[in-house]
Amino acid sequence: MTKKRIAVDMDEVIADSISRFQEWYGIDFQLTLSLEELRGKNFHEVVAPEHQEALRGYPNRPGFFKDLPVIADSQRILSEINQRYELFIATAAMEFSNSFLDKYNWLQQHFDFIPWRNYVFCGDKSILNADYLIDDNAFNFERFRGEGILFDAPHNVNETRYRRVNSWQEVGEIFL
Amino acid sequence: MTKKRIAVDMDEVIADSISRFQEWYGIDFQLTLSLEELRGKNFHEVVAPEHQEALRGYPNRPGFFKDLPVIADSQRILSEINQRYELFIATAAMEFSNSFLDKYNWLQQHFDFIPWRNYVFCGDKSILNADYLIDDNAFNFERFRGEGILFDAPHNVNETRYRRVNSWQEVGEIFL
Numbered sequence: 001m002t003k004k005r006i007a008v009d010m011d012e013v014i015a016d017s018i019s020r021f022q023e024w025y026g027i028d029f030q031l032t033l034s035l036e037e038l039r040g041k042n043f044h045e046v047v048a049p050e051h052q053e054a055l056r057g058y059p060n061r062p063g064f065f066k067d068l069p070v071i072a073d074s075q076r077i078l079s080e081i082n083q084r085y086e087l088f089i090a091t092a093a094m095e096f097s098n099s100f101l102d103k104y105n106w107l108q109q110h111f112d113f114i115p116w117r118n119y120v121f122c123g124d125k126s127i128l129n130a131d132y133l134i135d136d137n138a139f140n141f142e143r144f145r146g147e148g149i150l151f152d153a154p155h156n157v158n159e160t161r162y163r164r165v166n167s168w169q170e171v172g173e174i175f176l
Numbered sequence: 177m178t179k180k181r182i183a184v185d186m187d188e189v190i191a192d193s194i195s196r197f198q199e200w201y202g203i204d205f206q207l208t209l210s211l212e213e214l215r216g217k218n219f220h221e222v223v224a225p226e227h228q229e230a231l232r233g234y235p236n237r238p239g240f241f242k243d244l245p246v247i248a249d250s251q252r253i254l255s256e257i258n259q260r261y262e263l264f265i266a267t268a269a270m271e272f273s274n275s276f277l278d279k280y281n282w283l284q285q286h287f288d289f290i291p292w293r294n295y296v297f298c299g300d301k302s303i304l305n306a307d308y309l310i311d312d313n314a315f316n317f318e319r320f321r322g323e324g325i326l327f328d329a330p331h332n333v334n335e336t337r338y339r340r341v342n343s344w345q346e347v348g349e350i351f352l
Contacts, residue, residue, distance in 0.1 A: 007303075088303055094292040100276035116270040117299030124293040127183075127264055129305035129321055145305055 003086045005146075006175070007120070007128050008078065009135040010091040010103060012153045014111070016069040017059075024058055025051070038154035059095075065102035070110050073168035079113050081175055087114055090128055092140075093121035134171060138162055149174070179262045181322075182351070183296070183304050184254065185311040186267040186279065188329045190287070192245040193235075200234055201227070214330035235271075241278035246286050249344035255289050257351055263290055266304055268316075269297035310347060314338055325350070 011017040021043065022033050029051055037046050044052045058064055081087055089107060093099050100121060107119060125133065126143035133140060134149045138159045141148025149171070150162040165171050187193040197219065198209050205227055213222050220228045234240055257263055265283060269275050276297060283295060301309065302319035309316060310325045314335045317324025325347070326338040341347050 005303075088300075090303075093297070094280070094295050097277060097280050097292075100280070100297070101273060104270070104273050104276070115299070116273075118303075119270050119297075119299060120303055121269070121276070121295075121297040122293075123291070123295060124264075127181075127266075127294075127296055127305055129303055 003084065004132070005086040005088065005130040006081060006132045006134065007088045007090040007125075007130040007146075009133070009137070009140070009151070010089060010107075012071075012136040013134060013151045014071050014074040014078070014089075015065070015106065016071055017065070018154070019069055020064055021055065021058060024061075024064075025055060028054055035154050040154070040157045042155055060098055062098055063102070065096075065099045065106065068106065071168065073172075075110065077168040077172040077176070078111065080172065082113055085175065086118075088118045088120055088128070088130060089114060090120040090122060090125060090130075090133070092123055092125065094123040132175075134165070179260065180308070181262040181264065181306040182257060182308045182310065183264045183266040183301075183306040183322075185309070185313070185316070185327070186265060186283075188247075188312040189310060189327045190247050190250040190254070190265075191241070191282065192247055193241070194330070195245055196240055197231065197234060200237075200240075201231060204230055211330050216330070216333045218331055236274055238274055239278070241272070241275045241282065244282065247344065249348075251286065253344040253348040253352070254287065256348065258289055261351065262294075264294045264296055264304070264306060265290060266296040266298060266301060266306075266309070268299055268301065270299040308351075310341070 025031060025033050043055050047055055091103060093103050125140040131146040132149055133144050133146060134151055136151045136153040136156055138150055138156060138161060141162055148162045150156060150159060150164045152164055152166045201207060201209050219231050223231055267279060269279050301316040307322040308325055309320050309322060310327055312327045312329040312332055314326055314332060314337060317338055324338045326332060326335060326340045328340055328342045
């Protein structure tokens with residue numbers, strides 16, 4: 001029997017990019033951005049209009065994707081998933097062309113059990129031929145051929161169309 | 177009716193990377209590598225053993241993928257294909273992590289009608305959800321879910337399992 005294939009997003013799913021926004025926003029404006037404030041919103045809805053442009057530019061600044069913290073339990077659960085499924089990492093890296101090498105190196109460092117052959121840097125995720133896609137952006141599921149599984153993130157709390165997981169523990173309960 | 181989706185490889189299909197091998201090999205060893213010599217062979221079969229390591233390293237050297245010549249007629253035919261199909265560029269960039277930005281910039285420069293959302297940098301091309309894949313490496317078709325169309329290249333002349341096209345003219349005859 002061929003293994004089922006699972007594709008997994010990076011930002012907000014295995015890599016904590018919100019923490020980088022919080023960190024840089026704190027440095028630039030001496031202000032904090034709490035996860036509570038961000039619930040159900042995008043950054044531009046919670047920060048002052050004069051700070052929005054800076055925030056929007058962060059992912060294009062060199063270093064944004066470097067050394068991001070790993071989302072809790074993702075390494076352990078994915079290493080187990082990797083035994084039983086074909087596992088791919090699929091990230092919309094094309095949006096931020098400065099991010100390629102940082103993302104590649106980050107994966108090599110933190111998920112060394114996933115070979116580079118199973119990395120996908122793309123834009124439109126409907127190009128993925130997989131059975132499942134674990135992602136925090138529901139728009140990626142709209143034309144996806146498999147089943148989308150929504151990884152909980154502050155910005156997506158009001159999304160109800162897809163199965164939601166709140167943690168990697170819950171991902172493990174589904175797949176392991 | 178939804179459009180059929182065509183994925184197109186870069187090296188040896190739209191980007192002439194053999195010419196870069198020839199150029200650098202000429203600079204390093206004052207020798208020429210003709211396409212005739214390369215027929216049915218890989219580089220390591222036609223160059224002297226003591227030159228093989230250098231050649232194998234070329235794609236990892238900065239600049240290898242920069243300013244590669246465009247394969248004849250690929251721009252014109254793909255711009256027409258782009259009107260009638262969903263067109264993606266899918267390249268095994270993960271093998272050469274120095275290549276990301278050069279490949280991205282090359283596509284922006286020479287194929288500006290293809291949006292970055294339709295770029296895919298990957299390793300294993302079985303991850304592509306497309307109806308057709310135009311590629312010079314037959315191994316990419318083995319687990320591909322659609323139809324593989326083999327773009328003629330010196331190294332693949334003995335491959336007979338897949339439909340072969342010898343030029344972008346011939347690709348146009350199939351799809352337009």
